[in-house]
Amino acid sequence: MILLRFDELDDYQGVTVNALTLEFYVESISELIYTRVYRVGEGWSEDSVTWNNRPSLVPGTDIVSIIPDFGCRDDVDITDYGIEWLENGAANNGLYMIFDTDDYDSCVISSAENADPSHAPRLILDYTPLTVETASWGAIKAMEQQPHPSPRLGADYWLTPKTTSWSGLFLTSVGN
Numbered sequence: 001m002i003l004l005r006f007d008e009l010d011d012y013q014g015v016t017v018n019a020l021t022l023e024f025y026v027e028s029i030s031e032l033i034y035t036r037v038y039r040v041g042e043g044w045s046e047d048s049v050t051w052n053n054r055p056s057l058v059p060g061t062d063i064v065s066i067i068p069d070f071g072c073r074d075d076v077d078i079t080d081y082g083i084e085w086l087e088n089g090a091a092n093n094g095l096y097m098i099f100d101t102d103d104y105d106s107c108v109i110s111s112a113e114n115a116d117p118s119h120a121p122r123l124i125l126d127y128t129p130l131t132v133e134t135a136s137w138g139a140i141k142a143m144e145q146q147p148h149p150s151p152r153l154g155a156d157y158w159l160t161p162k163t164t165s166w167s168g169l170f171l172t173s174v175g176n
Contacts, residue, residue: 001099002096002097002098002109003046003049003096004094004095005095013089014087015086015128016127018079018126018127018128020083020126022037022075022076023122024109025072025119026067026072026109026110027070027071028108029107030106033066033107034064035065035098035099036098037063038057038063038095038098039057039084039090039094039095040095061080061081063077063078081095086127
């Protein structure tokens with residue numbers, strides 16, 4: 001079981017989500033494995049979460065994906081989660097990745113702390129920015145999100161006007 005959180009996603013509240021993709025690097029795998037990705041139901045801290053105090057998952061929110069191979073990036077389409085978080089106002093408490101394996105199967109996913117930064121998990125958001133609307137008195141009601149530096153990465157999140165990617169996330173494996 002792996003917990004993931006992308007706090008920077010909250011900066012995009014109100015945009016129209018065209019696509020949201022979770023990408024991760026598979027270091028090793030013992031055989032073909034299914035993974036289920038769920039929304040996390042409550043807040044948690046990377047510094048204090050354990051198996052015994054792990055947060056709940058949101059039932060009925062699982063997305064199933066197959067991890068076919070290792071030594072490569074894999075991805076899961078989580079657009080429905082992006083719509084819930086950014087368009088419908090659901091709490092963004094992160095994601096659970098749960099692997100459907102037999103007792104002796106294993107899968108190792110790279111974390112943000114991997115020595116090779118290109119192996120860090122990424123969240124890729126394709127969105128339509130907020131539109132600028134004027135009221136009859138001319139006041140601006142909303143403005144397009146502008147690029148800003150990342151406090152964690154020291155670089156811009158901005159890739160193109162409509163696609164944003166982060167790789168500075170919290171990744172915590174929760175085991176016994």
